[in-house]
Amino acid sequence: MCRVQLVQTFFLTTHAEYSSQGGKKSGLQAFTTPDELAAMYPAGQAPLYLHANYNSEAKLNYLLLPILAKLGWDLKRSPLKFYVDAGPFLGLLVSAHQVTSGQSPFYVDAAVNSLCPADHNHLTTPRTSKIACINLMPASREISA
Template sequence: MKKLRLAVAVIAAAALCPFMAKAQIDLGAKAGLSIPNLTSGSSSNPINSGWSSRLGLDAGIHAEFHLTKRFSIQPEIRYSSQGGKKDGNQGFAPTPEMAGAFQQMGQPVPPYLYATYKSEAKFNYLMVPVLAKYHFGFSPKWDLYVAAGPFVSFLLNGKNETSGTSQIFADDAHKQPLPFPAVDFTRDQDIKNDLKKANFGISGHVGLAYHLNGRSAIFIEGGGNYGFVKIQKDAKNGENNTGAGVVVLGYSYRIKNK
Protein backbone atom coordinates (compact mmCIF):
# COMPACT_ATOMS: atom_id res chain seq x y z
CA MET A 1 0.00 0.00 0.00
CA LYS A 2 2.84 2.42 0.83
CA LYS A 3 4.50 1.64 -2.50
CA LEU A 4 1.20 2.21 -4.30
CA ARG A 5 0.71 5.59 -2.63
CA LEU A 6 4.28 6.59 -3.46
CA ALA A 7 3.80 5.55 -7.09
CA VAL A 8 0.58 7.58 -7.33
CA ALA A 9 2.33 10.62 -5.84
CA VAL A 10 5.24 10.31 -8.27
CA ILE A 11 2.92 9.94 -11.29
CA ALA A 12 0.82 12.93 -10.16
CA ALA A 13 3.93 15.06 -9.64
CA ALA A 14 5.30 14.06 -13.04
CA ALA A 15 1.99 14.93 -14.70
CA LEU A 16 1.88 18.36 -13.06
CA CYS A 17 5.52 19.30 -13.63
CA PRO A 18 5.08 20.53 -17.23
CA PHE A 19 2.18 22.75 -16.14
CA MET A 20 4.03 24.06 -13.06
CA ALA A 21 7.10 24.90 -15.12
CA LYS A 22 4.98 27.32 -17.19
CA ALA A 23 2.88 28.59 -14.28
CA GLN A 24 2.86 31.94 -12.56
CA ILE A 25 4.36 31.44 -9.10
CA ASP A 26 3.56 33.27 -5.86
CA LEU A 27 5.52 32.87 -2.63
CA GLY A 28 3.74 33.69 0.60
CA ALA A 29 3.97 33.69 4.37
CA LYS A 30 1.17 33.72 6.96
CA ALA A 31 0.63 33.53 10.69
CA GLY A 32 -2.29 33.60 13.07
CA LEU A 33 -4.38 31.73 15.56
CA SER A 34 -4.93 27.99 15.86
CA ILE A 35 -7.93 26.86 17.97
CA PRO A 36 -7.33 23.12 18.37
CA ASN A 37 -9.31 20.43 20.16
CA LEU A 38 -9.11 16.67 20.68
CA THR A 39 -12.05 14.55 19.51
CA SER A 40 -12.98 10.90 19.79
CA GLY A 41 -15.79 8.68 18.62
CA SER A 42 -15.52 6.51 21.73
CA SER A 43 -16.63 7.33 25.29
CA SER A 44 -15.54 4.05 26.95
CA ASN A 45 -12.24 5.60 28.02
CA PRO A 46 -12.76 8.68 30.26
CA ILE A 47 -9.46 10.14 29.05
CA ASN A 48 -11.03 10.50 25.58
CA SER A 49 -13.80 12.85 26.64
CA GLY A 50 -14.16 16.26 28.23
CA TRP A 51 -11.69 18.12 26.02
CA SER A 52 -12.31 21.73 24.99
CA SER A 53 -10.40 24.09 22.70
CA ARG A 54 -7.13 25.77 23.58
CA LEU A 55 -5.29 28.55 21.73
CA GLY A 56 -2.02 28.26 19.86
CA LEU A 57 0.05 29.47 16.92
CA ASP A 58 -0.39 28.57 13.27
CA ALA A 59 2.24 29.88 10.85
CA GLY A 60 3.69 28.85 7.55
CA ILE A 61 5.06 29.52 4.09
CA HIS A 62 3.72 28.44 0.71
CA ALA A 63 4.33 28.42 -3.02
CA GLU A 64 1.32 28.84 -5.29
CA PHE A 65 1.46 27.59 -8.89
CA HIS A 66 -1.23 29.20 -11.05
CA LEU A 67 -2.10 26.56 -13.64
CA THR A 68 -5.03 28.53 -15.09
CA LYS A 69 -6.70 31.87 -14.37
CA ARG A 70 -8.98 30.22 -11.79
CA PHE A 71 -7.11 27.13 -10.62
CA SER A 72 -3.82 26.70 -8.75
CA ILE A 73 -1.88 24.17 -6.66
CA GLN A 74 -0.43 25.33 -3.35
CA PRO A 75 2.03 23.22 -1.32
CA GLU A 76 2.68 24.58 2.18
CA ILE A 77 4.93 24.06 5.21
CA ARG A 78 3.23 25.02 8.46
CA TYR A 79 3.85 25.05 12.18
CA SER A 80 0.56 23.81 13.62
CA SER A 81 -0.49 23.90 17.30
CA GLN A 82 -2.80 21.05 18.30
CA GLY A 83 -4.18 19.61 21.55
CA GLY A 84 -6.90 20.60 24.00
CA LYS A 85 -7.66 21.36 27.63
CA LYS A 86 -9.85 20.21 30.52
CA ASP A 87 -10.92 22.08 33.62
CA GLY A 88 -12.84 20.14 36.28
CA ASN A 89 -13.69 16.51 36.87
CA GLN A 90 -11.63 14.12 34.77
CA GLY A 91 -10.41 10.55 34.74
CA PHE A 92 -6.79 9.46 34.98
CA ALA A 93 -4.84 6.21 35.27
CA PRO A 94 -3.77 5.36 38.86
CA THR A 95 -0.18 6.20 39.73
CA PRO A 96 2.13 3.34 40.83
CA GLU A 97 1.76 4.55 44.44
CA MET A 98 -2.04 4.41 44.22
CA ALA A 99 -1.90 0.99 42.58
CA GLY A 100 0.33 -0.21 45.44
CA ALA A 101 -2.16 1.11 48.02
CA PHE A 102 -5.01 -0.85 46.37
CA GLN A 103 -2.88 -4.00 46.38
CA GLN A 104 -2.05 -3.56 50.07
CA MET A 105 -5.79 -3.32 50.79
CA GLY A 106 -6.32 -6.54 48.86
CA GLN A 107 -8.46 -4.78 46.23
CA PRO A 108 -8.14 -4.87 42.44
CA VAL A 109 -6.56 -1.81 40.87
CA PRO A 110 -9.22 0.11 38.86
CA PRO A 111 -8.22 1.21 35.36
CA TYR A 112 -9.20 4.82 36.08
CA LEU A 113 -9.71 7.13 39.04
CA TYR A 114 -11.28 10.61 39.11
CA ALA A 115 -10.38 14.04 40.48
CA THR A 116 -10.96 17.74 39.85
CA TYR A 117 -8.03 19.64 38.35
CA LYS A 118 -6.85 21.44 35.20
CA SER A 119 -4.94 19.89 32.32
CA GLU A 120 -3.74 21.16 28.96
CA ALA A 121 -2.35 18.93 26.21
CA LYS A 122 0.03 20.83 23.92
CA PHE A 123 1.10 19.15 20.68
CA ASN A 124 3.02 20.95 17.94
CA TYR A 125 3.40 19.55 14.43
CA LEU A 126 5.23 20.36 11.22
CA MET A 127 2.37 20.09 8.72
CA VAL A 128 2.78 19.74 4.96
CA PRO A 129 -0.51 20.28 3.06
CA VAL A 130 -0.91 20.23 -0.72
CA LEU A 131 -4.01 22.27 -1.58
CA ALA A 132 -6.08 22.62 -4.73
CA LYS A 133 -7.20 26.25 -4.92
CA TYR A 134 -10.03 27.88 -6.88
CA HIS A 135 -10.14 31.66 -7.41
CA PHE A 136 -13.45 33.44 -7.97
CA GLY A 137 -11.64 36.71 -8.85
CA PHE A 138 -14.63 39.03 -8.79
CA SER A 139 -12.59 42.24 -9.33
CA PRO A 140 -9.06 43.28 -10.40
CA LYS A 141 -8.10 44.16 -6.83
CA TRP A 142 -10.06 41.60 -4.79
CA ASP A 143 -9.84 37.81 -4.99
CA LEU A 144 -12.12 35.42 -3.12
CA TYR A 145 -10.88 31.82 -3.13
CA VAL A 146 -11.32 28.39 -1.58
CA ALA A 147 -8.65 25.73 -1.05
CA ALA A 148 -8.62 22.15 0.21
CA GLY A 149 -6.39 19.11 0.13
CA PRO A 150 -4.54 16.42 2.08
CA PHE A 151 -1.71 16.90 4.53
CA VAL A 152 0.93 14.88 6.31
CA SER A 153 2.31 16.10 9.63
CA PHE A 154 5.21 15.24 11.89
CA LEU A 155 5.22 15.61 15.67
CA LEU A 156 7.68 18.20 16.98
CA ASN A 157 6.85 17.98 20.70
CA GLY A 158 4.10 16.92 23.08
CA LYS A 159 3.45 18.04 26.66
CA ASN A 160 0.68 17.64 29.22
CA GLU A 161 0.52 20.43 31.81
CA THR A 162 -1.65 19.91 34.89
CA SER A 163 -2.43 21.95 38.00
CA GLY A 164 -4.69 21.85 41.06
CA THR A 165 -5.17 19.81 44.23
CA SER A 166 -8.03 17.34 44.66
CA GLN A 167 -9.42 14.44 46.63
CA ILE A 168 -9.41 11.15 44.68
CA PHE A 169 -12.63 9.32 43.84
CA ALA A 170 -13.40 5.86 42.50
CA ASP A 171 -16.34 7.07 40.42
CA ASP A 172 -17.12 9.81 37.93
CA ALA A 173 -19.94 11.17 40.15
CA HIS A 174 -17.54 11.71 43.10
CA LYS A 175 -19.70 9.64 45.47
CA GLN A 176 -16.95 7.19 46.42
CA PRO A 177 -14.00 9.06 47.97
CA LEU A 178 -10.88 6.99 48.47
CA PRO A 179 -8.77 6.92 51.66
CA PHE A 180 -5.88 8.78 50.04
CA PRO A 181 -4.62 12.25 50.98
CA ALA A 182 -5.47 15.03 48.54
CA VAL A 183 -3.14 14.98 45.54
CA ASP A 184 -1.29 17.96 44.05
CA PHE A 185 -1.56 17.54 40.26
CA THR A 186 0.82 20.39 39.41
CA ARG A 187 3.33 18.99 36.92
CA ASP A 188 4.65 19.39 33.39
CA GLN A 189 5.03 16.05 31.58
CA ASP A 190 6.82 15.39 28.31
CA ILE A 191 4.58 12.85 26.56
CA LYS A 192 6.14 12.93 23.08
CA ASN A 193 7.19 9.27 23.34
CA ASP A 194 3.56 8.28 24.08
CA LEU A 195 2.36 9.78 20.79
CA LYS A 196 2.63 8.60 17.19
CA LYS A 197 5.27 10.50 15.27
CA ALA A 198 3.21 11.18 12.12
CA ASN A 199 -0.36 11.96 11.11
CA PHE A 200 -2.30 12.62 7.93
CA GLY A 201 -5.63 14.24 7.22
CA ILE A 202 -7.35 17.04 5.36
CA SER A 203 -6.94 20.81 5.47
CA GLY A 204 -8.90 23.65 3.88
CA HIS A 205 -9.80 27.32 4.06
CA VAL A 206 -11.67 30.22 2.52
CA GLY A 207 -9.62 33.33 1.80
CA LEU A 208 -9.89 36.92 0.66
CA ALA A 209 -6.90 38.67 -0.94
CA TYR A 210 -6.33 42.33 -1.80
CA HIS A 211 -3.79 42.98 -4.56
CA LEU A 212 -1.56 45.92 -3.70
CA ASN A 213 -0.03 46.03 -7.19
CA GLY A 214 0.68 43.65 -10.05
CA ARG A 215 2.84 41.35 -7.92
CA SER A 216 2.05 41.60 -4.18
CA ALA A 217 -1.07 40.96 -2.11
CA ILE A 218 -2.24 40.74 1.49
CA PHE A 219 -4.83 38.19 2.52
CA ILE A 220 -6.89 36.76 5.35
CA GLU A 221 -7.91 33.10 5.59
CA GLY A 222 -10.24 31.11 7.82
CA GLY A 223 -10.43 27.33 7.80
CA GLY A 224 -9.27 24.25 9.62
CA ASN A 225 -7.65 20.83 9.60
CA TYR A 226 -8.48 17.36 10.86
CA GLY A 227 -6.16 14.38 11.42
CA PHE A 228 -7.36 10.86 10.61
CA VAL A 229 -4.87 9.05 12.91
CA LYS A 230 -5.53 8.26 16.59
CA ILE A 231 -2.53 10.02 18.06
CA GLN A 232 -1.85 7.90 21.18
CA LYS A 233 0.35 4.81 20.84
CA ASP A 234 -1.44 3.04 23.72
CA ALA A 235 -5.26 3.10 23.88
CA LYS A 236 -5.16 3.30 27.69
CA ASN A 237 -3.90 6.89 27.28
CA GLY A 238 -6.84 7.76 25.05
CA GLU A 239 -7.90 7.41 21.42
CA ASN A 240 -8.11 10.95 20.10
CA ASN A 241 -7.93 12.74 16.77
CA THR A 242 -6.38 16.17 16.34
CA GLY A 243 -8.15 19.05 14.66
CA ALA A 244 -8.16 22.84 14.70
CA GLY A 245 -9.91 25.93 13.45
CA VAL A 246 -7.42 28.41 11.97
CA VAL A 247 -7.49 32.16 11.22
CA VAL A 248 -4.39 33.73 9.64
CA LEU A 249 -3.14 36.92 7.96
CA GLY A 250 -0.55 36.78 5.23
CA TYR A 251 1.43 38.35 2.40
CA SER A 252 2.29 36.94 -1.02
CA TYR A 253 4.60 38.09 -3.82
CA ARG A 254 4.66 36.91 -7.43
CA ILE A 255 8.19 35.85 -8.36
CA LYS A 256 7.35 34.60 -11.85
CA ASN A 257 4.94 35.80 -14.51
CA LYS A 258 4.10 33.85 -17.63
Protein backbone atom coordinates in the same frame (compact mmCIF):
# COMPACT_ATOMS: atom_id res chain seq x y z
CA MET B 1 5.66 28.01 -1.02
CA CYS B 2 5.48 25.98 -4.20
CA ARG B 3 2.81 26.81 -6.81
CA VAL B 4 2.09 25.01 -10.09
CA GLN B 5 -0.35 26.70 -12.50
CA LEU B 6 -2.32 24.18 -14.54
CA VAL B 7 -4.63 26.65 -16.29
CA GLN B 8 -5.22 30.40 -15.82
CA THR B 9 -7.43 29.97 -12.74
CA PHE B 10 -6.40 26.53 -11.36
CA PHE B 11 -3.25 25.93 -9.28
CA LEU B 12 -1.71 23.28 -7.05
CA THR B 13 0.10 24.78 -4.04
CA THR B 14 2.01 23.53 -1.02
CA HIS B 15 3.61 25.34 1.89
CA ALA B 16 4.55 24.85 5.56
CA GLU B 17 2.50 26.13 8.50
CA TYR B 18 3.06 26.10 12.26
CA SER B 19 0.08 25.50 14.53
CA SER B 20 -0.10 25.72 18.32
CA GLN B 21 -3.16 23.97 19.76
CA GLY B 22 -4.41 22.71 23.10
CA GLY B 23 -6.96 23.25 25.78
CA LYS B 24 -7.69 23.68 29.48
CA LYS B 25 -10.02 21.83 31.81
CA SER B 26 -10.80 22.32 35.48
CA GLY B 27 -12.87 20.21 37.84
CA LEU B 28 -13.53 16.50 38.23
CA GLN B 29 -11.44 14.50 35.75
CA ALA B 30 -10.60 10.85 35.22
CA PHE B 31 -7.01 9.58 34.98
CA THR B 32 -5.49 6.12 34.59
CA THR B 33 -4.80 4.42 37.91
CA PRO B 34 -1.02 4.60 38.51
CA ASP B 35 0.77 1.29 39.17
CA GLU B 36 1.73 2.28 42.74
CA LEU B 37 -1.96 2.85 43.59
CA ALA B 38 -3.18 -0.25 41.76
CA ALA B 39 -0.83 -2.30 43.98
CA MET B 40 -2.95 -1.30 47.02
CA TYR B 41 -5.93 -3.27 45.69
CA PRO B 42 -6.34 -7.05 45.66
CA ALA B 43 -5.07 -8.64 42.43
CA GLY B 44 -7.32 -7.82 39.48
CA GLN B 45 -9.61 -5.48 41.47
CA ALA B 46 -7.92 -2.11 40.91
CA PRO B 47 -10.14 0.34 39.02
CA LEU B 48 -8.98 1.27 35.52
CA TYR B 49 -9.55 4.98 36.28
CA LEU B 50 -9.53 7.19 39.36
CA HIS B 51 -11.10 10.66 39.57
CA ALA B 52 -9.95 13.93 41.16
CA ASN B 53 -10.70 17.66 41.05
CA TYR B 54 -7.73 19.37 39.42
CA ASN B 55 -6.64 21.68 36.58
CA SER B 56 -5.24 20.29 33.35
CA GLU B 57 -3.73 22.07 30.35
CA ALA B 58 -2.51 20.46 27.11
CA LYS B 59 -0.15 22.24 24.70
CA LEU B 60 0.40 20.70 21.23
CA ASN B 61 2.64 22.17 18.50
CA TYR B 62 2.39 20.96 14.89
CA LEU B 63 4.18 21.50 11.61
CA LEU B 64 1.49 21.31 8.89
CA LEU B 65 2.19 20.56 5.22
CA PRO B 66 -0.96 21.12 3.11
CA ILE B 67 -1.30 20.23 -0.58
CA LEU B 68 -4.07 22.42 -1.96
CA ALA B 69 -5.97 22.66 -5.22
CA LYS B 70 -6.81 26.32 -5.78
CA LEU B 71 -9.65 27.24 -8.15
CA GLY B 72 -10.27 30.88 -9.03
CA TRP B 73 -12.93 32.97 -10.77
CA ASP B 74 -12.56 36.35 -12.41
CA LEU B 75 -15.04 38.86 -11.05
CA LYS B 76 -16.44 40.81 -14.00
CA ARG B 77 -15.37 44.46 -14.22
CA SER B 78 -13.07 44.07 -11.24
CA PRO B 79 -9.34 43.49 -10.79
CA LEU B 80 -10.20 41.07 -7.94
CA LYS B 81 -10.49 37.27 -8.19
CA PHE B 82 -12.38 34.82 -5.99
CA TYR B 83 -10.50 31.61 -4.97
CA VAL B 84 -11.49 28.36 -3.25
CA ASP B 85 -8.84 26.03 -1.74
CA ALA B 86 -9.28 22.34 -0.88
CA GLY B 87 -6.99 19.39 -0.25
CA PRO B 88 -5.29 17.09 2.28
CA PHE B 89 -2.43 17.92 4.61
CA LEU B 90 0.11 16.12 6.78
CA GLY B 91 0.65 17.21 10.37
CA LEU B 92 3.84 16.46 12.30
CA LEU B 93 3.55 16.72 16.08
CA VAL B 94 6.65 18.72 17.02
CA SER B 95 6.08 18.93 20.79
CA ALA B 96 3.37 18.20 23.33
CA HIS B 97 3.11 18.93 27.05
CA GLN B 98 0.44 18.30 29.63
CA VAL B 99 0.48 20.30 32.86
CA THR B 100 -1.73 19.35 35.80
CA SER B 101 -2.11 21.23 39.09
CA GLY B 102 -4.34 21.27 42.14
CA GLN B 103 -4.97 19.22 45.24
CA SER B 104 -7.82 16.79 45.66
CA PRO B 105 -8.69 13.42 47.17
CA PHE B 106 -8.77 10.55 44.67
CA TYR B 107 -12.19 9.00 44.07
CA VAL B 108 -12.96 5.53 42.72
CA ASP B 109 -16.10 6.69 40.89
CA ALA B 110 -17.14 9.81 38.98
CA ALA B 111 -20.06 10.36 41.38
CA VAL B 112 -17.46 11.24 44.07
CA ASN B 113 -18.97 8.70 46.47
CA SER B 114 -16.02 6.39 47.16
CA LEU B 115 -12.61 7.63 48.26
CA CYS B 116 -9.56 5.77 47.05
CA PRO B 117 -8.01 3.73 49.93
CA ALA B 118 -4.80 4.74 51.80
CA ASP B 119 -3.37 8.14 52.62
CA HIS B 120 -1.63 8.85 49.27
CA ASN B 121 -4.85 10.57 48.39
CA HIS B 122 -3.74 13.89 46.85
CA LEU B 123 -2.65 15.23 43.50
CA THR B 124 0.09 17.76 44.15
CA THR B 125 0.70 21.00 42.32
CA PRO B 126 2.07 21.35 39.60
CA ARG B 127 2.91 18.23 37.61
CA THR B 128 4.23 18.42 34.04
CA SER B 129 4.60 15.56 31.57
CA LYS B 130 6.01 15.54 28.07
CA ILE B 131 4.14 13.50 25.49
CA ALA B 132 6.92 11.86 23.51
CA CYS B 133 5.55 10.77 20.16
CA ILE B 134 5.27 11.81 16.54
CA ASN B 135 1.97 11.71 14.67
CA LEU B 136 1.33 11.99 10.96
CA MET B 137 -2.26 12.94 10.17
CA PRO B 138 -3.93 12.94 6.77
CA ALA B 139 -6.70 15.33 5.76
CA SER B 140 -8.18 16.19 9.17
CA ARG B 141 -7.23 18.87 11.67
CA GLU B 142 -8.88 17.09 14.58
CA ILE B 143 -6.70 15.62 17.32
CA SER B 144 -7.67 13.14 19.98
CA ALA B 145 -6.00 12.42 23.22
